[in-house]
Amino acid sequence: MAVVEGAETPPPPILSEARRRPPAPRPATLLVCTTCRAGEPDQEGRPVRGARLHAALVAAAAPEGVQVVGVECLSACSNGASVALSGPGRWSYVYGGMDEADAPAILDGAARYAATADGLVPWRERPEIFRKRSLARVPPLSLSEPADV
Numbered sequence: 321m322a323v324v325e326g327a328e329t330p331p332p333p334i335l336s337e338a339r340r341r342p343p344a345p346r347p348a349t350l351l352v353c354t355t356c357r358a359g360e361p362d363q364e365g366r367p368v369r370g371a372r373l374h375a376a377l378v379a380a381a382a383p384e385g386v387q388v389v390g391v392e393c394l395s396a397c398s399n400g401a402s403v404a405l406s407g408p409g410r411w412s413y414v415y416g417g418m419d420e421a422d423a424p425a426i427l428d429g430a431a432r433y434a435a436t437a438d439g440l441v442p443w444r445e446r447p448e449i450f451r452k453r454s455l456a457r458v459p460p461l462s463l464s465e466p467a468d469v
């Protein structure tokens with residue numbers, strides 16, 4: 321576009337309200353194994369530890385941007401009860417050795433996880449149960465795509 325000497329400078333384009341707002345945070349998912357027995361013997365009528373943990377997490381208010389989803393087995397059976405955190409573009413984590421008493425700390429950790437863009441919460445800011453009971457972490461799919469050659 322040619323600039324004409326003395327011509328009035330056009331005003332900057334006006335962005336719509338929707339385009340000016342920061343993008344909505346992508347949701348994080350807290351997966352909870354509902355079938356973990358964690359070595360407990362059958363107790364007639366009493367839900368297994370994973371189901372009790374799931375119930376405790378659902379009963380508490382989920383942090384903003386976190387959805388709690390029950391799943392049957394996260395393949396961490398010998399380390400139950402287990403939970404996992406995952407989300408688009410984020411590292412995923414699997415944690416074990418949980419029970420319903422850990423629900424507040426799990427939700428605190430989930431909130432911190434959801435507040436990140438990539439799932440990487442600084443080590444010192446993670447709840448102690450996440451620092452000590454991590455079983456695995458998996459990179460986001462975007463990191464597993466082959467690099468351009």
Ligand code: FES
Nearest residue numbers: 353356394396397
């Ligand atoms: S039964 Fe819970 S991880 Fe397999």
